[in-house]
Amino acid sequence: MSESAASSPLAAPSARHLSPALHHQFEDIEQQRDAGNFGMWVFLATEMLFFGGVFTGYIMYRSLYYPGFAAGSHGLEVNLGAAMTFVLLASSFTMAMAVHAARAGRRGMLLGLLFATILLGIAFLGMKFTEYSHKWHEQMVPGLNFHPSLTELRGAPEHAVELFLCFYFFMTGLHALHMIIGIGLLSVMAILAWRGRISCEHYNRVEVSGLYWHFVDIIWIYLFPLLYLIGGRYK
Amino acid sequence: MNEENPSVETYIVVFVALLILAALTTGIAYINLGTLNTVVALAIAAVKMSLVGLFFMHLWYSRGLTRIVVLAGFFWLALMVLFTLADVFSRSWIKPPGP
Amino acid sequence: MMRLHLIEPAGALVQPETYNKLFTMHGVVMVFFFLIPSIPATLGNFLVPMMIGARDLAFPRLNLLSWYVYITGAAFTLYALISGGVDTGWTFYTPLSSHYLNTHVITTALGVFITGFSSILTGLNFIVTIHKMRAPGMTWKRMPLFLWSIYAASVIFVLATPVLAIALFLVGLERIFHVGIFDPAIGGDPVLFQHLFWFYSHPAVYIMILPGMGVVSELVTCFSKKKPFGYIFIAYSSLAIAVFSFLVWGHHLFVSSQSVYAGFISSALSFAVAIPSAIKVFNWTATFYKGSISYQAPMLYALGFIGLFTMGGLTGLFLASLATGVHLHDTYFVIAHFHYIMVGGAVMAYLGGIHFWWPKITGRLYHDGWARFAALVIFVGFNLTFFPQYMLGYLGMPRRYAVYPAEFQVLDVMSSAGASHTRRRLLDSIRLSSLVRPLWTRSRIESLERERPGMGDAIAASHR
Numbered sequence: 001m002s003e004s005a006a007s008s009p010l011a012a013p014s015a016r017h018l019s020p021a022l023h024h025q026f027e028d029i030e031q032q033r034d035a036g037n038f039g040m041w042v043f044l045a046t047e048m049l050f051f052g053g054v055f056t057g058y059i060m061y062r063s064l065y066y067p068g069f070a071a072g073s074h075g076l077e078v079n080l081g082a083a084m085t086f087v088l089l090a091s092s093f094t095m096a097m098a099v100h101a102a103r104a105g106r107r108g109m110l111l112g113l114l115f116a117t118i119l120l121g122i123a124f125l126g127m128k129f130t131e132y133s134h135k136w137h138e139q140m141v142p143g144l145n146f147h148p149s150l151t152e153l154r155g156a157p158e159h160a161v162e163l164f165l166c167f168y169f170f171m172t173g174l175h176a177l178h179m180i181i182g183i184g185l186l187s188v189m190a191i192l193a194w195r196g197r198i199s200c201e202h203y204n205r206v207e208v209s210g211l212y213w214h215f216v217d218i219i220w221i222y223l224f225p226l227l228y229l230i231g232g233r234y235k
Numbered sequence: 236m237n238e239e240n241p242s243v244e245t246y247i248v249v250f251v252a253l254l255i256l257a258a259l260t261t262g263i264a265y266i267n268l269g270t271l272n273t274v275v276a277l278a279i280a281a282v283k284m285s286l287v288g289l290f291f292m293h294l295w296y297s298r299g300l301t302r303i304v305v306l307a308g309f310f311w312l313a314l315m316v317l318f319t320l321a322d323v324f325s326r327s328w329i330k331p332p333g334p
Numbered sequence: 335m336m337r338l339h340l341i342e343p344a345g346a347l348v349q350p351e352t353y354n355k356l357f358t359m360h361g362v363v364m365v366f367f368f369l370i371p372s373i374p375a376t377l378g379n380f381l382v383p384m385m386i387g388a389r390d391l392a393f394p395r396l397n398l399l400s401w402y403v404y405i406t407g408a409a410f411t412l413y414a415l416i417s418g419g420v421d422t423g424w425t426f427y428t429p430l431s432s433h434y435l436n437t438h439v440i441t442t443a444l445g446v447f448i449t450g451f452s453s454i455l456t457g458l459n460f461i462v463t464i465h466k467m468r469a470p471g472m473t474w475k476r477m478p479l480f481l482w483s484i485y486a487a488s489v490i491f492v493l494a495t496p497v498l499a500i501a502l503f504l505v506g507l508e509r510i511f512h513v514g515i516f517d518p519a520i521g522g523d524p525v526l527f528q529h530l531f532w533f534y535s536h537p538a539v540y541i542m543i544l545p546g547m548g549v550v551s552e553l554v555t556c557f558s559k560k561k562p563f564g565y566i567f568i569a570y571s572s573l574a575i576a577v578f579s580f581l582v583w584g585h586h587l588f589v590s591s592q593s594v595y596a597g598f599i600s601s602a603l604s605f606a607v608a609i610p611s612a613i614k615v616f617n618w619t620a621t622f623y624k625g626s627i628s629y630q631a632p633m634l635y636a637l638g639f640i641g642l643f644t645m646g647g648l649t650g651l652f653l654a655s656l657a658t659g660v661h662l663h664d665t666y667f668v669i670a671h672f673h674y675i676m677v678g679g680a681v682m683a684y685l686g687g688i689h690f691w692w693p694k695i696t697g698r699l700y701h702d703g704w705a706r707f708a709a710l711v712i713f714v715g716f717n718l719t720f721f722p723q724y725m726l727g728y729l730g731m732p733r734r735y736a737v738y739p740a741e742f743q744v745l746d747v748m749s750s751a752g753a754s755h756t757r758r759r760l761l762d763s764i765r766l767s768s769l770v771r772p773l774w775t776r777s778r779i780e781s782l783e784r785e786r787p788g789m790g791d792a793i794a795a796s797h798r
Contacts, residue, residue, distance in 0.1 A: 025467070035467070038462050038465065046454050046495070053496070054515075060323055068521075090250075093249075093250040093253075142520075159519065166513060217287060221283045229260070233264040311493045325593035
């Protein structure tokens with residue numbers, strides 16, 4: 001089983017559609033795209049397990065300390081949370097449209113949509129930062145600045161509220177980290193698109209970035225009800 | 236694979252649906268449904284996740300292998316959660332011997 | 335170092351704090367930086383494309399990134415080692431690691447966390463390559479058995495490693511912010527860490543052994559000059575091991591205040607997970623039957639694997655059984671058990687694989703006589719080191735202790751003799767010379783046939 005490509009019939013130029021975008025290890029662009037997507041899906045499966053660890057802890061402690069979790073949840077700003085949800089959903093839409101544009105080979109549209117997605121992502125992060133600073137001013141940051149008032153505790157034990165807030169900061173923080181990475185990734189895509197390196201044949205990189213971005217959106221889709229809406233908001 | 240490309244109309248419809256569902260989740264939180272609040276919120280989240288996954292992430296148009304990867308991810312996550320919770324909640328069922 | 339220290343009941347060499355650091359770093363380096371990556375990275379990267387008829391892996395640059403990430407992680411861990419080490423044990427249990435220690439937990443955990451990504455990317459690469467890049471006609475059931483094992487190990491890489499990453503990440507956060515989700519002061523449960531940690535670490539031990547089993551499947555086939563007996567059983571048992579391995583992590587938590595029912599279920603499932611491994615051993619044995627056996631060095635390693643892995647595996651049943659497992663927990667019995675599998679198994683397979691594919695990788699030949707001698711020396715030294723540890727554990731000597739009761743001294747000295755510096759140095763030098771020697775002679779595969787009739791055919795046949 002010799003490694004030399006020249007002797008393998010598969011490498012004969014006439015048998016392969018040679019495109020400048022085709023990497024040497026693949027037979028054709030279709031296999032390359034397929035492998036790229038599949039690879040990203042496998043990576044997303046790892047991300048499911050990664051976030052899954054904190055979700056496991058969350059489910060466990062929410063069952064054990066429900067009043068504390070509900071009390072902590074009521075202290076979060078639902079309006080901001082809802083706004084962030086809308087922003088992320090919009091960014092998912094622009095991302096999906098960006099992939100569509102890349103596939104159609106429409107560079108201008110692709111660039112515009114990538115910028116829109118990035119801006120929406122930055123808006124999300126801005127709102128998250130605002131939330132964190134509010135929490136800091138309310139002195140509700142575990143470990144660094146945690147002095148809850150009685151109204152904030154709402155009758156629940158202090159340690160349970162602190163535990164909830166640990167989860168709040170860890171989960172949204174991890175999510176925000178992934179958003180930052182995603183924005184970085186999309187910026188690279190934008191630069192590549194600007195330089196004309198994304199074509200209707202070679203757009204898999206955008207597609208794969210899109211998958212990552214949608215996944216981060218899905219995480220938030222779950223974080224919103226799980227963190228902000230525990231026990232409902234009827235008072 | 237030309238069949239893997241949803242139309243712009245599909246994207247718009249899904250997006251609008253997602254916005255409606257997000258508004259619904261937020262709105263229902265203000266109504267007192269007792270324990271159902273959580274159930275409804277998570278159910279809506281599941282629908283939103285499915286919409287994003289199926290249409291934005293093209294799972295609707297994907298071949299079986301990709302779907303198996305997704306299902307495997309969920310299944311393993313469920314395994315981790317269930318076994319851990321099984322431990323935590325069965326601890327009180329039997330007390331170790333002693334005073 | 336550890337064995338030398340344990341020659342005396344009161345400890346002969348180092349302070350107890352230093353001893354703690356020694357066994358921790360030994361565990362961290364051996365598990366995360368040697369056993370997990372060894373066969374997949376060295377033999378896997380080389381052989382996977384070849385064996386399926388692809389030009390390269392699916393993502394060669396990701397592969398390179400994997401290497402750089404590994405080096406980065408190793409640099410952090412090395413830094414931790416040099417600047418004083420960690421003494422939590424390689425298992426980083428909370429609240430010791432998250433709260434009470436002031437050694438370099440974060441640096442080491444960061445090193446391991448980073449290296450975890452190297453594993454994930456390698457596993458990802460293999461999965462995509464094996465699914466998407468098989469040559470036309472290379473169906474799943476025609477693949478060499480090594481690939482089935484690598485595939486199964488890759489599935490574990492991808493699904494288990496992220497959980498280790500998040501567990502260590504959370505410990506790091508708890509250390510930095512002095513509060514976290516494992517902190518009993520706010521109602522946290524330290525055992526949650528153990529659940530997350532062992533959810534990875536139990537499947538991890540199967541990551542360490544599955545590629546070795548794949549290598550042994552290849553070696554057994556080649557050196558009996560027969561097709562593998564029960565190919566489909568060996569193939570599917572690899573997948574079965576991968577799946578089952580995720581169900582049994584509770585057996586590490588028998589004495590952790592885990593519920594008895596969870597222990598019960600873990601124990602039963604742990605017995606079940608031994609079955610696919612046994613299936614492999616039976617099939618290898620059946621492959622030998624009426625085969626034309628030749629005893630070159632790789633074959634000696636394969637035989638060593640089969641014997642020692644079986645012993646290690648059987649002792650695993652003592653540990654899986656709840657009643658005895660509770661008594662043997664954290665004793666030298668456990669240490670002997672996993673060293674039998676990891677050294678007697680995985681390392682033997684690794685050495686066998688390196689010897690077997692050495693001519694293919696380098697185009698040079700090693701001196702088989704010396705290699706065989708080295709294999710025997712390793713086998714004897716290994717057994718002398720670790721067999722007494724079974725007895726020590728059964729008699730009650732705890733693990734990770736820098737001092738021990740005087741009644742255990744005889745067995746401890748025997749174990750230390752096996753591991754002694756001179757012996758190790760001897761066999762190391764033999765191994766090195768057996769591999770280095772061929773740098774003098776630039777023999778190539780064609781001349782192999784002259785020197786060892788049948789070997790060239792066997793190697794070719796093994797790659798079908």
